[in-house]
Structures are given as C-alpha cells and as structure tokens.
Amino acid sequence: MLEVKDIRKTFGDLTAVDDVNFTIKPGEIMGLIGQNGAGKTTTFRIILDLLTADTGDVLWKGQYINKKVLNSIGYLPEERGLYPKVSIENQLLYFAQLRGKKAKEIKPLIDEWLDKFEVKGKRTDKIKTLSKGNQQKVQLITTLIHEPELIILDEPFSGLDPVNADLLEDGIKEAQAKGACIIFSSHNMNNVEELCDSLIMLRNGRPVLNGTIRDIRNQFGRTKLFLESDLTEGELRAFPGVKDVSTTKEGVSVVHLTETEDGKAIFDAATRNGYIPTFSQQPPTLEEIFKRMAGEKR
Known part of the structure; x- marks a missing residue:
C-alpha cells in the first residue's frame, strides 16, 4: 500500500x-x-x-x-x-x-x-x-x-x-x-x-x-439530461431550471439543468403519452468537471 x-x-x-x-x-x-x-x-x-x-x-x-x-x-x-x-x-x-x-x-x-x-x-x-x-x-x-x-x-x-x-x-x-x-x-x-x-x-x-x-461525479449532481421525446427545444427551454438545450445529430436533446430535481417536471411532460426512447440524467463527465475546476478563480 x-x-x-x-x-x-x-x-x-x-x-x-x-x-x-x-x-x-x-x-x-x-x-x-x-x-x-x-x-x-x-x-x-x-x-x-x-x-x-x-x-x-x-x-x-x-x-x-x-x-x-x-x-x-x-x-x-x-x-x-x-x-x-x-x-x-x-x-x-x-x-x-x-x-x-x-x-x-x-x-x-x-x-x-x-x-x-x-x-x-x-x-x-x-x-x-x-x-x-x-x-x-x-x-x-x-x-x-x-x-x-x-x-x-x-x-x-x-x-x-x-x-x-x-x-x-x-x-x-x-x-x-x-x-x-x-x-x-x-x-x-x-x-x-x-x-x-x-x-x-x-x-x-x-x-x-x-x-x-x-x-x-455525483457530487456535481445529475444535471445533464439526455432526452428523446416530442418536446421541442423551445418547450424544453421554458422549463424552470433549464440553463441550455442542444440537439445531437441523432436527434437526442441534451438539457443542462441547474439542479438534479429540475428533471422531474421534464420527465412528467415527456412521458405524458407513455413510452419514450431515451430519458437519462447523468452527472457531468470527468472532462467537464476538469474544465470547470481548472477554470475557477484561484
């Protein structure tokens, strides 16, 4: 050791x-x-x-x-x-x-x-x-x-x-x-x-x-949401706690949240008609954390 x-x-x-x-x-x-x-x-x-x-x-x-x-x-x-x-x-x-x-x-x-x-x-x-x-x-x-x-x-x-x-x-x-x-x-x-x-x-x-x-990773919260649903970017941006929204080439919405709990309202809205292919809330990647910590005031 x-x-x-x-x-x-x-x-x-x-x-x-x-x-x-x-x-x-x-x-x-x-x-x-x-x-x-x-x-x-x-x-x-x-x-x-x-x-x-x-x-x-x-x-x-x-x-x-x-x-x-x-x-x-x-x-x-x-x-x-x-x-x-x-x-x-x-x-x-x-x-x-x-x-x-x-x-x-x-x-x-x-x-x-x-x-x-x-x-x-x-x-x-x-x-x-x-x-x-x-x-x-x-x-x-x-x-x-x-x-x-x-x-x-x-x-x-x-x-x-x-x-x-x-x-x-x-x-x-x-x-x-x-x-x-x-x-x-x-x-x-x-x-x-x-x-x-x-x-x-x-x-x-x-x-x-x-x-x-x-x-x-978890100490930074599950503030990154991957979503496939009928919700448009404009609709997603209107939810409380949403900081940014982008869409991948594969059509997956990537939503950056202020708090982990902000994802619940989006989940309820996205699944109001039942099954959706993707809903995954993840903490930031290690690379994102690295950039955040390296960029903080010293």
Missing part, C-alpha cells in the same frame, strides 16, 4: 505541492490530474525519492522509500529516454538489472512482452531503427517487465494512437489484476474515467478533488 501524507514542496517562493494526501491499496488505480504545472510530476518525484518533501511522509508498505523499495517500482517518466544505439534486448536487460533482476530472469520474458505490446521489430534491432510509437512501447515494457508492485506512469498515453493506447490499457489492467498499486497522470479524461478507481486533481499544487470517480 502506498501512503502519501501531507506532503509539501517549495522551490524558493513557489509552492509546487501542498497538503497532498492519498492512499492506494494493492490492485487499485489512481489518476493524478491537473493542468500543466499543477504539481503532478513533482508529486511523482517525491514518491520516487528524487526530490525531498519539505514536510510530510511517503510510505510503501509502512516503510520509507529506500533502495529495496525502489526495486519494486516501475516508473515511466514524461520525458522519454532510451539509448538509440542499443538493441531492444539489451535495453530491457539493462533497465531490469537496475531494478535488481538478473539477465537470466528477464531474457525468457522478452519475446512475450514484445508480442503483448505488438512491437514491430526483433529483439536484436537497435532502438533508433524503430518508429517513434514502437520506441514508446519498448519504454513501457522497461517499466513493466520486472513486474513491479508499484507502478508510476507520467502521461503514458501521450502520443499513442487508439490501438496502442488500448494495448497499454490492457497492460495496466493486467498489472492491476496481479495486485499492483498504480498511479498515472493524464490529460485524457477518458483514460482516467475508464481505468481509475479514484483520482486526485491538483490546482496550483493543492488538491481540489479527491475521491472515487463515482463520488466525484
């Missing part, structure tokens, strides 16, 4: 992170979100003991981070870095050995991992001969091949096309099923919503959201 307790880090007059707290249990995935400069990478570096927090503690299984603990961590930095003149095989062996693994433990696994991530290249190919996407997949393998118990991924989906993003998602889910604690940052809220059990959002280094995806 990873515990981050009350960490604070300053650089001169700049407070990079402040009052950051969270816990990740085995088999859980947490998303760390926020705008550029919000403090995500600083938080990762404190967890990895690359930076020392001014105050607060980071504990892994109840103990402070040390060399033994670091060997059980897989870290993918935002700044990618492979040795272009080194072969795929030697690259993977080198990074695994940095984590305390022996070559004889890793060599039999290489082909399996290359197949799993559909790397187009032989294990003897030099990194510089691979496409950018395949180089990125090799770097992901270096992060995961030693089967770490704690996985930290800084913008892992950056630059991946949808097919390769799905392969990464599968790799993350597989590690989760084996009991790994996983934390990753992303600007793609679909990835966060799809994968994460919980999230923390930083703004200017301070948490502004912290909890499960469901709880965070």
Whole structure:
C-alpha cells in the first residue's frame, strides 16, 4: 500500500505541492490530474525519492522509500529516454538489472512482452531503427517487465494512437489484476474515467478533488439530461431550471439543468403519452468537471 501524507514542496517562493494526501491499496488505480504545472510530476518525484518533501511522509508498505523499495517500482517518466544505439534486448536487460533482476530472469520474458505490446521489430534491432510509437512501447515494457508492485506512469498515453493506447490499457489492467498499486497522470479524461478507481486533481499544487470517480461525479449532481421525446427545444427551454438545450445529430436533446430535481417536471411532460426512447440524467463527465475546476478563480 502506498501512503502519501501531507506532503509539501517549495522551490524558493513557489509552492509546487501542498497538503497532498492519498492512499492506494494493492490492485487499485489512481489518476493524478491537473493542468500543466499543477504539481503532478513533482508529486511523482517525491514518491520516487528524487526530490525531498519539505514536510510530510511517503510510505510503501509502512516503510520509507529506500533502495529495496525502489526495486519494486516501475516508473515511466514524461520525458522519454532510451539509448538509440542499443538493441531492444539489451535495453530491457539493462533497465531490469537496475531494478535488481538478473539477465537470466528477464531474457525468457522478452519475446512475450514484445508480442503483448505488438512491437514491430526483433529483439536484436537497435532502438533508433524503430518508429517513434514502437520506441514508446519498448519504454513501457522497461517499466513493466520486472513486474513491479508499484507502478508510476507520467502521461503514458501521450502520443499513442487508439490501438496502442488500448494495448497499454490492457497492460495496466493486467498489472492491476496481479495486485499492483498504480498511479498515472493524464490529460485524457477518458483514460482516467475508464481505468481509475479514484483520482486526485491538483490546482496550483493543492488538491481540489479527491475521491472515487463515482463520488466525484455525483457530487456535481445529475444535471445533464439526455432526452428523446416530442418536446421541442423551445418547450424544453421554458422549463424552470433549464440553463441550455442542444440537439445531437441523432436527434437526442441534451438539457443542462441547474439542479438534479429540475428533471422531474421534464420527465412528467415527456412521458405524458407513455413510452419514450431515451430519458437519462447523468452527472457531468470527468472532462467537464476538469474544465470547470481548472477554470475557477484561484
């Protein structure tokens, strides 16, 4: 279990992170979100003991981070870095050995991992001969091949096309099923919503959201209504509490409400003649919440 307790880090007059707290249990995935400069990478570096927090503690299984603990961590930095003149095989062996693994433990696994991530290249190919996407997949393998118990991924989906993003998602889910604690940052809220059990959002280094995806979405209320009925846009706009109405290409009305309870009158009117194909009240999406929280006055 990873515990981050009350960490604070300053650089001169700049407070990079402040009052950051969270816990990740085995088999859980947490998303760390926020705008550029919000403090995500600083938080990762404190967890990895690359930076020392001014105050607060980071504990892994109840103990402070040390060399033994670091060997059980897989870290993918935002700044990618492979040795272009080194072969795929030697690259993977080198990074695994940095984590305390022996070559004889890793060599039999290489082909399996290359197949799993559909790397187009032989294990003897030099990194510089691979496409950018395949180089990125090799770097992901270096992060995961030693089967770490704690996985930290800084913008892992950056630059991946949808097919390769799905392969990464599968790799993350597989590690989760084996009991790994996983934390990753992303600007793609679909990835966060799809994968994460919980999230923390930083703004200017301070948490502004912290909890499960469901709880965070629900705290904003079910104020987005999807509706297929005979009611026109004009009629919908006339209901109390309606802030905005639009219509999708498929003919579904999207109604933005002030309060969740404002949907009841619309439901009663829409169903006065019986069955309608669609009536669904949803909380705002994670992307909508992100934009709202990022845009609030600071």
